[in-house]
Amino acid sequence: MKETDQEIFSQVLVDVDARNIDRNFCYLIPDRLVDRIGIGSVVIVPFGRRKVTGYIIDLGTDPLVLSKGIRIKNIEEIVDEGPVFTKKQLELARWMSEYYLCSLISALQTVIAPRIHRTGPKKVNGLFVIPNLPEPEFSPRAVKSHLLWQTVKNNPGLTPGRAAELAGVSESVAGRLVSLGILEYRSIEIRRNPYPLIEKISQKEYMHTPEQNAALEEIRRAINTGGSKVFLLFGVTGSGKTEVYIQAIKQCLAKGKQSLLLVPEIALTPQLITEFKGLFGDKVAVLHSRLSDGERYDEWNRIASGLAQVILGTRSAAFAPLNNLGLAIMDEEHEPSYKQEENPRYHAREVVLRLIGQFNGVAVLGSATPSLESYQRTFPGGPYTLLSMLNRVEMREMPTVRLIDMGEELKTGSPGILSNIMISAINQRLEKKEQVVLFLNRRGYATLVVCRECGLVMKCSHCDISLTYHNAGHLSCHYCNGLFPGQFCPDCGSKLVEYFGAGTQKLEEEIKGQFPKAVVVRMDSDTTTRKGSHGKILSIFREGKADILIGTQMVAKGLDIPDVTLVGVVNADLSLHMPDFRSSERTFQLIAQVAGRTGRGELGGEVMVQTFTPKHYSILYASKHDYPGFFNYEINIRKAMRYPPFSRLARILFFGREEEDVKKNAVKWASILKKKIEINRYSELIEILGPAPAQISKIKDRYRYHIVVKSGSGKQLKALINEVIKDNGDKFKKDSGFMVDIDPQSLM
């Protein structure tokens, strides 16, 4: 009960993202607003000389503020009564700000983005029969009125035009019935349904494989007993992981609990959504970045209200307003797209682990190529339980993988991008009317453009990145999307420009030249900018209307087409030479995943991998489908180098328009860090790497330097960095900014 004679205070988190302001402020709730404001309301408050948006995160005040006699200001307005977040979501935001060292306001806004980034519910005006009224008597002459009334009764909420059309009468009939008080015309909320036309399907009945059964039994038991538990479902490609997810979700539904299924950005295919909608109907909510703001808002509310029990989405779906989570599944848990590469730089896996802690739920992390960190955690004494599915369903064979040594091929005078072996293999498939997938992880036509007269390598004028030639005739920067003319040298004006390094467009051209009769489709981010285009290309290929599918990593995931009997990896070395300690792991994962796209039908399959380094261990192990072998090799390197999972990393990236300032800040930071390490005498060794220019030393006209901090203890690592931020953070703001990346996935 609110006592009206007592002043009611609130703790407000203001929408000002500055490190020195990152705390609550106390405001008084004026009498006229008292009944409408609670935790989770959005309000406008005076802040300094401005008015800013704020979120009520608590009621009451801390005695300190009162004892200091500070004059407490009034809340001015309500923007949204809310609640726009649940208690658990606020907790999650708090955790995120502490774990990733970001401000609470940016964490909270990330968590609740779908709820606040829009206009609210959608209302339309429509026709309704008057409730609780007996059916009116229509005279035989009033057939039209009767027809219209019946139509509206069966389809409440129609617009007058649409109702008249359906009833086959003129619109004026609607107006007459409204004025006679037989129908009413009023506004209603309607749901913006992103996938309205999906029909219910029944679940396929499989004889589960013994491995599926064993995995399911353990997961079911954990769901039934309760108490948080994490499984790593290590299942080779084609072992039927999705079926395990579906059965586990059913179990959870039967217990009346929510399930969350996260998939990587590129794996959220229309087929997966169709399958889930078909199986679980309206109980499914879908959350991903390609929804409109309105659709996301409505899906969000269906989750918050408990209508949706199965939440399917990409990484941000982990922030859904859950209230009863039983199971959180993360498919392809090793995928880099689970990490958000802008502030706050969270990893969905950490969020999921946190969630199941909050709800006492079960987590299933699934992958054919688990991250080294996750696999390590399944070792005796570790926090995860390993569930293995080492065989494909229906005892299908893993495809044979053939490595093609491109060095040798060059000696025999092979032409362009494809080796003779690959070309004849493609030919064979085409003759048998089988399908081919070619994987090349570079879009555009040529990835390196050089002037033959002056030797200039064409780079973006805003980024330290070589430009890619696109067959539309321009050069494009894949970092800032800048466009530049492509036919002459910007330095000497020469028109003798040479193009190196094949992208998917060049590959497509070459394939069309080699196989003029084949139908070729290409899938990369240039051909899939329009909504739905991704699905269209896939269904053309799936229906057999194309023979060859060319694509970037988009084709590496989720593609399950029985007629694909050859998968070609055009250049396996691309990811291998990235200056990053994870490059071997990424290479292994990519080859293994792409190889998994074939041999899924009765026809069997073959994989061909073109490489200049056929003896590299990650390529060798991938060719043998030997994840444990790869793991054992790579883990020793990580240990020797003290890289994760044997240490925790933080990266501090400095950026700004003046290179000198950026460098100065980085140097200053490094020296403060070193001093603190000396004073604090941490029990674990903390190493500072850098400062040095980042691998990509300029993006969008901002120079970039970084420091990498490495420690055996994540806690100490963060305590150290936090101390520097708290003491010195705001001093750096003016000339150049910095950002902190905890557990960085990329050091570029």
Ligand code: ADP
């Ligand atoms: P993964 O995700 O492990 O690569 P999928 O879940 O894509 O494997 O399963 C591969 C195919 O096998 C799918 O078409 C799936 O419907 C089918 N499938 C799943 N379980 C079985 C089973 N027990 N018997 C036969 N087919 C199955």
Ligand code: ZN
């Ligand atoms: Zn030139």
Ligand code: ZN
């Ligand atoms: Zn650029």
